[in-house]
Amino acid sequence: MKNGTCWLDQDGKRIQAHGGCILFHKGIFYWYGEDKGTKTRDGRVDFLGFSCYSSRNLLEWKNEGRILSAVSKPGHELGPDRVGERPSVLWNPKTERFVLWFHLDSADYSYARLGVADSDSPTGPFRYLGSVRPGGMRESRDMTVFADEGGLAYLISSSDGNSTLLISELDHSYTGFTGREKSILCGQYREAPAVIKEGGRYYLLTSGCTGWDPNPMLCAEAESIWGRWRLTDNPCRGEGRRKTFGGQAACTFSQGGKWYVLLDHWNPDDLSDSGYSILPVNAGADGIDISWQDNFGGIDRQWNKKNG
Ligand code: GAL
Numbered sequence: 001m002k003n004g005t006c007w008l009d010q011d012g013k014r015i016q017a018h019g020g021c022i023l024f025h026k027g028i029f030y031w032y033g034e035d036k037g038t039k040t041r042d043g044r045v046d047f048l049g050f051s052c053y054s055s056r057n058l059l060e061w062k063n064e065g066r067i068l069s070a071v072s073k074p075g076h077e078l079g080p081d082r083v084g085e086r087p088s089v090l091w092n093p094k095t096e097r098f099v100l101w102f103h104l105d106s107a108d109y110s111y112a113r114l115g116v117a118d119s120d121s122p123t124g125p126f127r128y129l130g131s132v133r134p135g136g137m138r139e140s141r142d143m144t145v146f147a148d149e150g151g152l153a154y155l156i157s158s159s160d161g162n163s164t165l166l167i168s169e170l171d172h173s174y175t176g177f178t179g180r181e182k183s184i185l186c187g188q189y190r191e192a193p194a195v196i197k198e199g200g201r202y203y204l205l206t207s208g209c210t211g212w213d214p215n216p217m218l219c220a221e222a223e224s225i226w227g228r229w230r231l232t233d234n235p236c237r238g239e240g241r242r243k244t245f246g247g248q249a250a251c252t253f254s255q256g257g258k259w260y261v262l263l264d265h266w267n268p269d270d271l272s273d274s275g276y277s278i279l280p281v282n283a284g285a286d287g288i289d290i291s292w293q294d295n296f297g298g299i300d301r302q303w304n305k306k307n308g
Helices: 241-247 302-305
Strands: 018-027 028-034 049-055 062-069 083-092 097-105 111-120 129-132 143-147 153-159 165-172 177-184 191-198 199-205 216-223 248-257 258-265 275-284 287-291
Touching: 028 083, 049 083, 062 083, 062 111, 083 143, 083 153, 097 143, 143 191, 153 191, 165 248, 191 248, 191 258, 191 275, 199 248, 216 287, 241 258
Parallel strands: 018 083, 018 248
Antiparallel strands: 018 028, 028 049, 049 062, 083 097, 097 111, 111 129, 143 153, 153 165, 165 177, 191 199, 199 216, 248 258, 258 275, 275 287
């Protein structure tokens, strides 16, 4: 697949899974994302809902339909006039349910809340449970979720006018918070967070706050989730590194002992035509780095045969 372009599903239609996440469950990859398949006006689209695609090799994607759709009732929180972004799905082994978190907002981004929904099937439909703000009334915009070892999971979102990233621990059901939280990278104005855990260290990829325009990615590192996070460097290498190769991180995922990052290549004039790329993340003793590749060739076939 040609990186940077809008990929097609098995029916030859453009994949609508922007700002998305990839979950591997029982031999199948599920790609959840924003369905932006409608007209772009003034740099935004009406909220349609979140889609799901499935694949065994990350190359051929079957459209599984919407997992949560907009609700066309006047004043509804999930109305078409709203913003629904960065859907992130976790599998909860204790409750055996799939939990969806997303950035829920008004068209002017002042609502700044989190929506949560759950389902007993990876392809939904998901039941909408409502919206919350972390820590009571903290703002929450760009976000990600991360399932750690030992069943713990965290939601990380841009808060306080996007100046801070807020880590909130999810409770045993993953549909609420324990109340344990920490503000990190205060005053740094980072968004599009995505976590990598490698060799016992946590790495947090983030972008700057320039809307649909690409900017330099920065990496932050910590020894533990509640430890001291320090901004390190731009992990991108080579030509295009100052603009994250024209993209912005949507999510990270690991497969066969390797980490990958999925980027969105936003097209603000036609958001439905925004491209994607998947790049391998090299992790070593000196940290992580990411280089551009013109094509993504899927995952290791041998590994897939053994485990798929
Ligand atoms: C980006 C953000 C996207 C979307 C966009 C709207 O900075 O990462 O998810 O919110 O702004 O302009």
